[in-house]
Amino acid sequence: MTDRKTTGAGFWATVVMLVGLVAYPLSFGPACWLTERNPMTLNRVAPRFYSPIGWLCWQSGQARKVFNWYATLRGPDYVLLVPVDSSGSAVVGMSRR
Secondary structure: OOOOOOOOHHHHHHHHHHHHHHHHHHHHHHHHHHOOEOOOOOOEEOOHHHHHHHHHHHHOHHHHHHHHHHHOOOOOOOEEEEEOOOOOOOEEEEEOO
């Protein structure tokens, strides 16, 4: 008989973490494209779930350029407001203009 090694919890935890680190930023663009415009301002507001990305864009000009490009890749010109903190009280603006 041969011993067969089974994959442990550590392996699967690593897989879940890596998938999350890739899937989270990749889901930002489609989430922004699917947000509806606020009828009062015609701006789009990203979900608070993406406040870590908003905070990163607020801190880093290079990250802001990359996420700005990705968030406004589809659709007509619009302003996208991304929360910077979990309360949504502060936002960073992005646009195609």
